[in-house]
Amino acid sequence: xxxxxxxxxxxxxxxxxxxxxxxxxxxxxxxxxxxxxxxxxxxxxxxxxxxxxxxxxxxxxxxxxxxxxxxxxxxxxxxxxxxxxxxxxxxxxxxxxxxxxxxxxxxxxxxxxxxxxxxxxxxxxxxxxxxxxxxxxxxxxxxxxxxxxxxxxxxxxxxxxxxxxxxxxxxxxxxxxxxxxxxxxxxxxxxxxxxxxxxxxxxxxxxxxxxxxxxxxxxxxxxxxxxxxxxxxxxxxxxxxxxxxxxxxxxxxxxxxxxxxxxxxxxxxxxxxxxxxxxxxxxxxxxxxxxxxxxxxxxxxxxxxxxxxxxxxxxxxxxxxxxxxxxxxxxxxxxxxxxxxxxxxxxxxxx
Numbered sequence: 077x078x079x080x081x082x083x084x085x086x087x088x089x090x091x092x093x094x095x096x097x098x099x100x101x102x103x104x105x106x107x108x109x110x111x112x113x114x115x116x117x118x119x120x121x122x123x124x125x126x127x128x129x130x131x132x133x134x135x136x137x138x139x140x141x142x143x144x145x146x147x148x149x150x151x152x153x154x155x156x157x158x159x160x161x162x163x164x165x166x167x168x169x170x171x172x173x174x175x176x177x178x179x180x181x182x183x184x185x186x187x188x189x190x191x192x193x194x195x196x197x198x199x200x201x202x203x204x205x206x207x208x209x210x211x212x213x214x215x216x217x218x219x220x221x222x223x224x225x226x227x228x229x230x231x232x233x234x235x236x237x238x239x240x241x242x243x244x245x246x247x248x249x250x251x252x253x254x255x256x257x258x259x260x261x262x263x264x265x266x267x268x269x270x271x272x273x274x275x276x277x278x279x280x281x282x283x284x285x286x287x288x289x290x291x292x293x294x295x296x297x298x299x300x301x302x303x304x305x306x307x308x309x310x311x312x313x314x315x316x317x318x319x320x321x322x323x324x325x326x327x328x329x330x331x332x333x334x335x336x337x338x339x340x341x342x343x344x345x346x347x348x349x350x351x352x353x354x355x356x357x358x359x360x361x362x363x364x365x366x367x368x369x370x371x372x373x374x375x376x377x378x379x380x381x382x383x384x385x386x387x388x389x390x391x392x393x394x395x396x397x398x399x400x401x402x403x404x405x406x407x408x409x410x411x412x413x414x415x416x417x418x419x420x421x422x423x424x425x426x427x
Contacts, residue, residue: 077420079413081263085109086238086256090247093191093233095144096156099274101196102140106259106272113262115270122284124272126262132294134268134423137285138255138302139276139376142248143401145188145232151224153232155216157277182402183207183218187235190226199230234403245412249397249405251276254302257416264425273376282379289388298333299390300422301377304407305351306400313407316349317414319394323352325371326378329391337393340421346414351394393419 088109094102103124107117115126124140146156183204190199202222210217223232239246245253258270271288273281289297307313320337323329341348352372359369377392395415399405420426 077413077416078260078263079416082256082260082416083238083240085259086245086253089252089256089259090236090238090249093144093189093196093231094140094142094252095146095193095231095233096141096275096277097146097159098144098156098191098193098231099141100194101191103272103274104196106140106255109259110262110270113259114265115262120284120288122274122281123288125288126258126270126272128262128265128267128269130267131269132297134266135271135297135299136258136261136268136302136419136423137271137273137299137376138258139251139273139281140255141274141277141281142233142236142250142252143277144234145218145220147190147223147226147228147230147232149228151220153218153220153223154213155218156231158215183234186403188220188223188232189235190223190230190232193229193231199226201235202232236403240409243409244406245409246404246406248401248403249395249407250304250401251302253304253395253407253412257419258302260416261419261423261425264420266423266425268423276376279374279379282376282383285376286380286384286388289384293387297388297390298330299377299380299388300333300337301375301390301392302419303375303392303394304397304400304405305394307396307398310398310406313396313398314411316347316396317411318346318348318418319351319392319396320348321351321375321377321392321394324373324375324378324392326374327381329377329381330389333389334391337391337418337422340418344414344417344421346418349396393422 092102092105110117110126118125144156145153148154186204189201202220205221206219236248275281305319380388397405397407
């Protein structure tokens with residue numbers, strides 16, 4: 077597995093900014109790392125494609141965007157995912173006040189850094205002073221110290237580095253964690269295809285992926301989408317090593333491939349759970365207490381399944397985490413080891 081080498085890749089990638097809608101500089105770093113490992117790399121709008129010598133033998137996707145801010149005026153900074161996804165009243169459809177209030181509490185006194193979106197050149201560092209919902213724009217507005225010189229359009233990333241404490245990874249892991257695993261696969265002579273998509277957090281990544289399959293795909297395209305999966309606390313997350321799904325709020329996933337993942341888990345003695353069943357059970361308990369139901373969630377796989385009319389079929393494979401969309405998102409190191417073992421088998425690089 078050469079797991080220590082994977083950790084080195086993760087350490088490097090997590091330090092590289094990749095704000096939603098401003099991922100170009102991160103793609104440049106990915107391209108270098110992948111080509112050093114022998115992959116053939118092509119870059120399209122919103123997606124970087126790395127291929128081995130047998131590209132349709134196995135195909136995986138991982139999004140590479142992370143949450144951050146975008147400068148929208150003199151000393152004015154908005155939550156980038158809402159701007160990139162056209163989900164504020166400033167640009168179109170509004171996002172729920174509940175979600176924004178929840179997010180606003182997650183980044184107090186967080187160090188940030190500004191960068192050029194194409195080159196990644198450093199433009200300065202600062203600190204989050206406050207975040208609040210603007211009643212006029214229905215978006216999160218951040219007040220920063222130290223970055224009043226920036227011009228509109230400059231991305232601002234939350235400063236991040238990987239911490240390893242008590243056998244757990246800490247950082248903004250969604251979704252640099254599985255992206256690093258796909259990079260490392262090419263060090264193990266992976267012959268298939270890895271897709272790295274932009275703007276998943278703003279709901280756009282599946283479009284870039286589907287466009288690639290429409291232009292270059294085979295008659296039967298089997299895809300596994302890798303991601304993290306949030307749980308409310310560490311015991312809930314550590315109850316399984318990998319998270320599978322039968323479906324999400326958009327579509328049902330490919331049953332045969334989902335069962336293949338399940339069978340590999342059992343062969344490798346890896347604990348697994350189905351997130352859709354977990355949510356449905358939570359909703360049954362909530363109904364007895366008169367609480368609102370939780371959504372099954374919207375994933376890249378569900379969106380592309382619903383829109384592709386059978387061109388793309390597949391399922392998801394996720395790592396259980398806690399601290400969703402914070403700088404202290406965490407995943408157990410032994411869990412990541414087991415996850416990578418399963419990924420190696422699906423990628424056909426088992427020893």
